[in-house]
Amino acid sequence: MRTNILLFCLTVVLTTAAQTHFRMPPPLQQGDSIAIISPSGAATQAMVDTGCVALRRWGFVPVPMPNVLKSWHGFGGTPQERTSDLLRALRDPSIKAVMATRGGDGAPHVLSRIPVDTFACYPKWIIGFSDVTALLCAEARAGVMSIHASMCEALGYEGTRDTVSRTLYATLTGHWPRYVVPSHRFNQTGVAHGTLVGGNMSVYGGLAGSPYDILDIPDIILFIEDTGENISHVDRMLHMLEVRGVLSRLKGLIVGKFAKYKKPDNGFEDMYDMIHTYVRRYPDLPVCYDFPVGHAHLNNFPMVVGAPVTLNVGQESTTLTFFDSE
Secondary structure, rough: OEEEEEEEEEEEEEEEEEOOOEEEEOOOOOEEEEEEOOEEEOOOOHHHHHHHHHHOOOOOEEEEEOOOOEEEEOOOOOOHHHHHHHHHHHHOOEEEEEEOOOOOOOOOHHHOOOOOOHHHHHHOOHHHHHHHHHHHHHHHHOOOOOEEEOOOOHHHHOOOEEEEEEHHHHHHHHEEEEEEEEOOOOOEEEEEEEEEEEEEHHHOOOOOOOOOHHOOOOOEEEEEEEEEEOHHHHHEEEEHHHOHHHHOOOOOEEEEEEEOOOOOOOOOOOOHHHHHHHOOOOOOOOOOOOOOOOOHHHOOEEHHHHHHEEEEEOOOOOEEEEEEOO
16 A cells, blocks of 8 residues: 655655565564664764654664763764674664664774675664765665664654654655655756665765775666765765766766755855756756755655665656655
8 A cells, every 4th residue: 555645845655665686674563673873973862762762652672782872082982882883783683773873973983893794694774874874885885775864863853753754664664665856947857777875975975995885886876965065075076976987877866955055155056056067967867956865854755775766857856766666
């Protein structure tokens, strides 16, 4: 059965998906345990507690890891403590998924201590965004799907009943989103099929050339978002994508939200105007702008990283379909 939800001109259709070449962790069921970790910034007790309350409302059993409240130079514990929590969560057969408390900085510290094949050995849903993009990249390079979505911090303070939260719950339980969003004047129409990867630009950009580099995965549809990065910084990251040949290899591009950047003083109208100067050089590339994914809970709909998707950018609207389910 499908549920149609309309909110701020976004339509979400929930469907059930088939298996793909990326390994899909099993859907969660009532009573399943979700490990709570702080791989990036240090979390507060309130952040953990309210996130746990939200997960219990959904019928899950949150399991805070031993170091979840540690703090070391602003990070969620030493690199060793954060690595220990993630490995414990992955290796424990009673844990079915892993959710981060918050973003911030520091997740790459963990990656340097965990080989990529570890994620393949223990395929579980890892849920998070922002700096946690680093862990999603590791899962993708291991051939395992993950979920770019809100974490404990947002679920705890924003609630569990809004459309974004309900879509996350549906995704965790095996009902996949199909998004329909309004057109944007910079959109480039077309249809693309590929593997969805992406997240925070500055995070996955910093993994270039490493074993966790997602931009070398073939046939990708890339989604991008960021916060606190000025137009000149994003320009630099786009230039990196261009000189690496990534832009010319993309099957499709989804441009999400860019938050907390200074008003342009370099002649560009806004961030999207600058991005458009790059991607318009690839007129055959389907591009969707202003997609609801980014650093604001109500504009951060779940994205299944590693899933096969179809991006259909039309004149009136854009549709993103997971697993080609209709």
